[in-house]
Amino acid sequence: MTNEEILQLTARHVAPTYNRFSISMAKGKGCLLWDTEGKEYLDFISGLGVNNIGHSHSFVVDAIKRQAENLIHVSNLFHIPQQAQLAKEIVKRTFQGKVFFANSGAEANEAAIKLARKYGQNQMPGKIEIITAYNSFHGRTLATITATAQEKYQKGFHPLLPGFVYTPYNDISAMEAAITDKTCAVMIEPIQGEGGVNVPSPEYLPCLRRLCDRKGVLLILDEVQTGIGRTGRLFNYQYYDIRPDIITMAKSLGGGVPIGAMLARDDVIDAFIPGSHASTFGGNYLASAAGLAVLEVIDKEGMLENCVCMSDILFKELMGLKGESSVIKEVRGKGLMIGMELHCEGREIVKRCLAKGLIINCTMDNVLRLLPPLIITRKEIDRAMEVLSDAIKDFQG
Numbered sequence: 001m002t003n004e005e006i007l008q009l010t011a012r013h014v015a016p017t018y019n020r021f022s023i024s025m026a027k028g029k030g031c032l033l034w035d036t037e038g039k040e041y042l043d044f045i046s047g048l049g050v051n052n053i054g055h056s057h058s059f060v061v062d063a064i065k066r067q068a069e070n071l072i073h074v075s076n077l078f079h080i081p082q083q084a085q086l087a088k089e090i091v092k093r094t095f096q097g098k099v100f101f102a103n104s105g106a107e108a109n110e111a112a113i114k115l116a117r118k119y120g121q122n123q124m125p126g127k128i129e130i131i132t133a134y135n136s137f138h139g140r141t142l143a144t145i146t147a148t149a150q151e152k153y154q155k156g157f158h159p160l161l162p163g164f165v166y167t168p169y170n171d172i173s174a175m176e177a178a179i180t181d182k183t184c185a186v187m188i189e190p191i192q193g194e195g196g197v198n199v200p201s202p203e204y205l206p207c208l209r210r211l212c213d214r215k216g217v218l219l220i221l222d223e224v225q226t227g228i229g230r231t232g233r234l235f236n237y238q239y240y241d242i243r244p245d246i247i248t249m250a251k252s253l254g255g256g257v258p259i260g261a262m263l264a265r266d267d268v269i270d271a272f273i274p275g276s277h278a279s280t281f282g283g284n285y286l287a288s289a290a291g292l293a294v295l296e297v298i299d300k301e302g303m304l305e306n307c308v309c310m311s312d313i314l315f316k317e318l319m320g321l322k323g324e325s326s327v328i329k330e331v332r333g334k335g336l337m338i339g340m341e342l343h344c345e346g347r348e349i350v351k352r353c354l355a356k357g358l359i360i361n362c363t364m365d366n367v368l369r370l371l372p373p374l375i376i377t378r379k380e381i382d383r384a385m386e387v388l389s390d391a392i393k394d395f396q397g
């Protein structure tokens with residue numbers, strides 16, 4: 001099929017929920033992608049934070065092939081050895097608890113919301129409220145758009161779910177004022193991704209942990225975007241001396257195979273009993289085998305160390321670019337989750353980068369976002385910087 005035929009087929013038969021570029025990708029390897037016409041791209045968005053280990057990593061491809069040849073799916077009516085092993089590996093790298101498997105970030109958060117409500121109700125009837133932050137993003141199901149405190153995602157879908165309260169991000173006093181006897185949990189991204197790569201002050205998460213302990217409220221960390229090494233630790237909370245009660249993850253856990261997971265402290269997850277929650281595909285053979293391979297290869301190839309090292313280089317380069325350009329207001333982020341806030345809209349710069357073979361994106365209209373794979377090299381950073389600085393210079397005229 002030609003690219004034109006693909007575009008026509010999509011327009012005719014696929015729900016129009018995305019503003020897509022007029023490009024179809026045909027192949028990927030490492031940090032590179034090639035479209036159906038053979039043009040090469042350097043991927044600095046990693047499938048929106050999914051391809052943290054790069055495209056089609058041979059270690060994960062082999063694990064998926066081996067698993068697919070043997071068994072892809074049975075059902076959660078049976079024990080699934082790969083699922084149990086993946087849960088063990090997640091716990092080993094985080095904190096004691098148990099894992100519920102789903103297929104996406106929204107579903108992982110949906111599970112966390114249900115669990116928090118059930119746990120809260122067990123403590124006191126009516127203890128069901130969840131506090132989230134303005135500019136958060138937690139997914140697109142009805143519960144998770146309600147948790148997502150941004151009107152643009154909620155418009156047209158009212159009535160939303162009752163029981164959600166919003167506070168400003170990175171504001172402990174506002175959070176304290178919002179907590180009542182009805183609050184069962186606080187749900188926060190350690191760094192807001194879709195909301196513009198907003199990094200809280202270093203004391204925010206430790207203070208939030210202490211506040212939740214003092215008030216008897218669960219702390220849910222949504223690490224769907226920050227997790228699986230994106231910020232240089234496997235999970236961002238590991239930069240602090242704290243543990244959440246519930247953590248959600250998805251995106252890069254399966255290296256591109258859909259999977260989501262929610263880990264909760266043992267006494268919290270006990271609020272779920274058989275029948276409380278379920279997912280047909282959740283943690284099936286194929287997805288779990290992919291997840292196991294992803295975690296193993298991150299360790300084996302020192303990807304977290306590379307992330308930290310390449311982050312230093314990339315931040316220095318971007319700060320240099322900011323010094324030369326009047327359109328860049330701020331460069332912020334952690335590890336390889338980076339936002340460049342502009343004084344203007346970013347869409348045109350994203351398009352110019354794409355034309356020159358660099359994939360980035362833009363959130364909140366004016367924040368250019370860079371999420372390169374954790375395996376990025378110095379040479380690839382140099383190549384991206386050349387394109388980015390040219391695109392910004394062209395744009396400035």
Ligand SMILES: Cc1ncc(COP(=O)(O)O)c(C=O)c1O
Nearest residue numbers: 104105106137138139193224225
């Ligand atoms: C922090 C966060 N939570 C949840 C989600 C939703 O994940 P999914 O699109 O896999 O449902 C996203 C997606 O961008 C996210 O960034």
